[in-house]
Amino acid sequence: xxxxxxxxxxxxxxxxxxxxxxxxxxxxxxxxxxxxxxxxxxxxxxxxxxxxxxxxxxxxxxxxxxxxxxxxxxxxxxxxxxxxxxxxxxxxxx
Amino acid sequence: xxxxxxxxxxxxxxxxxxxxxxxxxxxxxxxxxxxxxxxxxxxxxxxxxxxxxxxxxxxxxxxxxxxxxxxxxxxxxxxxxxxxxxxxxxxxxxxxxxxxxxxxxxxxxxxxxxxxxxxxxxxxxxxxxxxxxxxxxxxxxxxxxxxxxxxxxxxxxxxxxxxxxxxxxxxxxxxxxxxxxxxxxxxxxxxxxxxxxxxxxxxxxxxxxxxxxxxxxxxxxxxxxxxxxxxxxxxxxxxxxxxxxxxxxxxxxxxxxxxxxxxxxxxxxxxxxxxxxxxxxxxxxxxxxxxxxxxxxxxxxxxxxxxxxxxxxxxxxxxxxxxxxxxxxxxxxxxxxxxxxxxxxxxxxxxxxxxxxxxxxxxxxxxxxxxxxxxxxxxxxxxxxxxxxxxxxxxxxxxxxxxxxxxxxxxxxxxxxxxxxxxxxxxxxxxxxxxxxxxxxxxxxxxxxxxxxxxxxxxxxxxxxxxxxxxxxxxxxxxxxxxxxxxxxxxxxxxxxxxxxxxxxxxxxxxxxxxxxxxxxxxxxxxxxxxxxxxxxxxxxxxxxxxxxxxxxxxxxxxxxxxxxxxxxxxxxxxxxxxxxxxxxxxxxxxxxxxxxxxxxxxxxxxxxxxxxxxxxxxxxxxxxxxxxxxxxxxxxxxxxxxxxxxxxxxxxxxxxxxxxxxxxxxxxxxxxxxxxxxxxxxxxxxxxxxxxxxxxxxxxxxxxxxxxxxxxxxxxxxxxxxxxxxxxxxxxxxxxxxxxxxxxxxxxxxxxxxxxxxxxxxxxxxxxxxxxxxxxxxxxxxxxxxxxxxxxxxxxxxxxxxxxx
Numbered sequence: 099x100x101x102x103x104x105x106x107x108x109x110x111x112x113x114x115x116x117x118x119x120x121x122x123x124x125x126x127x128x129x130x131x132x133x134x135x136x137x138x139x140x141x142x143x144x145x146x147x148x149x150x151x152x153x154x155x156x157x158x159x160x161x162x163x164x165x166x167x168x169x170x171x172x173x174x175x176x177x178x179x180x181x182x183x184x185x186x187x188x189x190x191x192x
Numbered sequence: 193x194x195x196x197x198x199x200x201x202x203x204x205x206x207x208x209x210x211x212x213x214x215x216x217x218x219x220x221x222x223x224x225x226x227x228x229x230x231x232x233x234x235x236x237x238x239x240x241x242x243x244x245x246x247x248x249x250x251x252x253x254x255x256x257x258x259x260x261x262x263x264x265x266x267x268x269x270x271x272x273x274x275x276x277x278x279x280x281x282x283x284x285x286x287x288x289x290x291x292x293x294x295x296x297x298x299x300x301x302x303x304x305x306x307x308x309x310x311x312x313x314x315x316x317x318x319x320x321x322x323x324x325x326x327x328x329x330x331x332x333x334x335x336x337x338x339x340x341x342x343x344x345x346x347x348x349x350x351x352x353x354x355x356x357x358x359x360x361x362x363x364x365x366x367x368x369x370x371x372x373x374x375x376x377x378x379x380x381x382x383x384x385x386x387x388x389x390x391x392x393x394x395x396x397x398x399x400x401x402x403x404x405x406x407x408x409x410x411x412x413x414x415x416x417x418x419x420x421x422x423x424x425x426x427x428x429x430x431x432x433x434x435x436x437x438x439x440x441x442x443x444x445x446x447x448x449x450x451x452x453x454x455x456x457x458x459x460x461x462x463x464x465x466x467x468x469x470x471x472x473x474x475x476x477x478x479x480x481x482x483x484x485x486x487x488x489x490x491x492x493x494x495x496x497x498x499x500x501x502x503x504x505x506x507x508x509x510x511x512x513x514x515x516x517x518x519x520x521x522x523x524x525x526x527x528x529x530x531x532x533x534x535x536x537x538x539x540x541x542x543x544x545x546x547x548x549x550x551x552x553x554x555x556x557x558x559x560x561x562x563x564x565x566x567x568x569x570x571x572x573x574x575x576x577x578x579x580x581x582x583x584x585x586x587x588x589x590x591x592x593x594x595x596x597x598x599x600x601x602x603x604x605x606x607x608x609x610x611x612x613x614x615x616x617x618x619x620x621x622x623x624x625x626x627x628x629x630x631x632x633x634x635x636x637x638x639x640x641x642x643x644x645x646x647x648x649x650x651x652x653x654x655x656x657x658x659x660x661x662x663x664x665x666x667x668x669x670x671x672x673x674x675x676x677x678x679x680x681x682x683x684x685x686x687x688x689x690x691x692x693x694x695x696x697x698x699x700x701x702x703x704x705x706x707x708x709x710x711x712x713x714x715x716x717x718x719x720x721x722x723x724x725x726x727x728x729x730x731x732x733x734x735x736x737x738x739x740x741x742x743x744x745x746x747x748x749x750x751x752x753x754x755x756x757x758x759x760x761x762x763x764x765x766x767x768x769x770x771x772x773x774x775x776x777x778x779x780x781x782x783x784x785x786x787x788x789x790x791x792x793x794x795x796x797x798x799x800x801x802x803x804x805x806x807x808x809x810x811x812x813x814x815x816x817x818x819x820x821x822x823x824x825x826x827x828x829x830x831x832x833x834x835x836x837x838x839x840x841x842x843x844x845x846x847x848x849x850x851x852x853x854x855x856x857x858x859x860x861x862x863x864x865x866x867x868x869x870x871x872x873x874x875x876x877x878x879x880x881x882x883x884x885x886x887x888x889x890x891x892x893x894x895x896x897x898x899x900x901x902x903x904x905x906x907x908x909x910x911x912x913x914x915x916x917x918x919x920x921x922x923x924x925x926x927x928x929x930x931x932x933x934x935x936x937x938x939x940x941x942x943x944x945x946x947x948x949x950x951x952x953x954x955x956x957x958x959x960x961x962x963x964x965x966x967x968x969x970x971x972x973x974x975x976x977x978x979x980x981x982x983x984x985x986x987x988x989x990x991x992x993x994x995x996x997x998x
Contacts, residue, residue: 105820108821109820112821112824112825115824115828116824116827116828119828119831119832119851120831122832122835122847122848122851123831123832123835123844123848125844128843128844128847131843131844131847132847135847135850135851138851138854139854142854142857142858145858145861146858146861149821149861149862150861153864155864157866158861158866158869160866160870161857161861161866161869161870161873164870164873164874165873168873168874168877171877172850172877172880172881175881175884176884179884179888
């Protein structure tokens with residue numbers, strides 16, 4: 099029963115990811131894509147969690163944490179890039 | 193190391209001290225020091241005559257590279273000794289002449305004598321060693337020292353041109369000869385010429401026989417200025433006259449003749465040898481003498497004359513090979529005797545003629561016969577020398593040239609009786625061509641003599657006031673012409689001392705050990721065909737010379753455009769241009785094109801290997817079931833890849849690439865590789881960040897939002913690479929022959945490595961070396977990036993502060 103539910107959930111997550119990917123490809127603006135990418139990251143967390151339940155293993159829990167951090171950092175970096183034109187500012191410029 | 197080895201190497205050792213003499217003993221002409229050596233060597237070799245006259249040989253081995261069979265083996269027989277005597281004897285005379293020819297103050301004497309001694313040693317090495325590899329080494333040393341000597345006045349453009357040309361042609365021949373030697377080594381498994389002669393039957397039946405023969409003959413023909421490789425010799429006349437006299441008439445150009453004679457026992461029993469050698473020789477003879485008539489420069493006439501006379505010697509050596517085909521030994525060996533005899537004669541008269549030409553050049557300032565004339569009364573001794581030299585060259589009595597020319601005709605007439613490849617039908621050409629060549633020889637000899645010394649003296653056309661040469665300059669040519677005259681009257685002093693041993697080393701197998709070749713050179717044979725041929729030459733030649741101005745027009749037919757020189761120039765320039773064009777064509781400077789070559793080569797090589805070697809196979813055995821997640825992830829990855837390729841802006845491409853990376857991480861999750869997934873995620877994020885960094889720094893002006901233009905080439909190539917790699921992947925997974933070693937790692941990771949994470953245990957324990965160097969790679973990359981950003985060098989090569997970003 100659990101397996102079926104997990105598989106259905108995974109299917110839903112996959113469809114959702116696919117739709118985000120369409121958004122990433124189509125755009126139309128860069129922020130759209132960045133947000134889509136961020137959402138894909140969150141979806142990936144969910145998929146990883148579901149997969150690790152399905153595979154009955156705990157070794158992927160690190161990845162969930164890492165994905166959370168990275169997707170946050172990535173989105174911040176993109177946002178900063180879009181806002182200021184660069185990711186890491188030079189101290190001397192201030 | 194015996195005295196013999198020392199004799200060959202002594203010029204090199206002596207050359208080492210020459211710069212010291214040249215520098216610290218400036219008051220004495222350096223040539224005087226040099227003169228000692230060839231005289232001593234000449235005396236040393238004269239004393240060996242008694243050995244070869246007795247039909248014995250000297251062999252002495254000095255080990256050099258014994259593991260490869262390359263030893264410095266000196267072997268002295270009649271042939272080698274004859275050449276050694278020529279080299280040292282004429283060498284001594286040339287050094288003596290050069291002392292008076294080259295000015296102590298104006299010229300750089302040190303280099304001149306160093307090169308000359310180098311040449312002398314190399315030449316002695318060529319004629320006296322038995323090991324072909326050592327022979328080849330000395331052979332190339334003669335090419336090199338000849339190159340240095342021709343380019344002695346390196347500030348003149350023509351000297352440099354002549355030197356380059358001679359080097360290119362002779363080294364081409366030398367390399368061919370090396371190939372021939374190696375083939376002989378493959379056949380006989382020995383580098384020794386003696387051994388090769390002993391294994392003649394093995395060589396004769398081998399497939400490499402003809403290639404080896406042709407390659408060695410190519411070497412000999414280029415060195416001896418045979419048709420069509422003679423073209424370097426006239427241009428080598430830019431060398432100082434002593435060099436021309438020594439290298440380009442008496443010794444170096446005879447190295448090829450030496451090789452032909454030396455390898456006669458190995459090859460001469462084949463009819464191809466007879467044909468190639470004699471035909472090349474006779475063509476060279478006619479061609480050279482024909483072209484000598486049109487020259488106006490003294491040394492150019494002499495150069496073409498050398499070409500012609502060498503052709504004559506070569507044709508006689510070829511004709512002598514007939515002796516191996518027929519029982520009638522005496523009948524055909526005359527040709528070889530004549531060749532040896534003419535070799536000596538040519539060295540005497542040509543050496544003296546070159547020296548005379550040098551004297552005229554030295555005392556009048558020109559070598560152009562159109563500006564010379566009427567020197568008979570002004571330079572009587574030089575005139576006498578030239579008279580004897582030219583008459584001997586033309587083949588007139590009472591000089592030695594007459595004798596060898598008579599023998600030449602005899603041997604050519606006898607060739608008509610040879611029946612190899614239907615020589616009988618064509619053989620009649622030999623005496624006819626020989627006769628025509630001799631007529632032209634007569635004409636240019638007379639032209640050389642009379643247009644220089646007869647006629648009117650034209651002081652206004654000359655740079656200097658003509659006068660007789662100093663006595664020192666005249667000694668050497670006088671000695672040489674004295675030989676030329678005395679050899680006519682007493683030719684048989686050479687018969688059994690020099691010629692017979694040389695001939696018996698050319699035909700080592702023809703006679704029994706105690707027998708000797710019958711050599712008798714006589715001035716008069718009675719009224720034979722040869723005498724009438726000579727008479728005809730004198731009559732026709734005189735008529736031809738007197739009417740020279742009338743038929744000179746015939747040379748217009750051979751316009752400059754059709755000469756071999758022109759061909760050489762076109763060839764060298766053409767090759768240069770051609771290779772430039774080819775290089776320019778494919779070295780476009782665009783990375784795109786180079787990648788195209790790399791990938792195209794990959795497709796062709798891999799594809800043809802898969803197709804022709806039957807490398808492709810497809811089996812689904814052992815493959816896992818495809819799950820629904822994999823399909824979905826694949827669709828995501830493919831669409832993200834397509835998005836990267838067809839993206840309209842760079843930012844889109846970067847983001848889609850990120851998607852590809854993350855999907856890959858997900859694949860790692862599904863395929864149960866947590867460590868890989870972790871690393872992939874982090875690295876992908878960093879890479880995307882770096883891409884963004886680069887994206888920002890792209891120059892503003894050229895920053896165009898442009899989609900990649902579609903190129904059919906690129907499409908085909910990328911499709912091809914994709915297909916090939918896919919096929920390769922399928923093929924390699926379908927035919928796994930051995931089991932994986934993974935079970936070892938999973939089994940022993942805990943007890944041997946002390947850890948449960950198998951991936952990490954492999955990385956740091958089982959295969960820690962890889963990890964160490966991966967760390968090194970990362971360190972290098974980091975240091976490199978730091979270096980690139982921090983150290984900037986301006987155009988003058990000084991480091992500058994990094995540019996401040998705005």
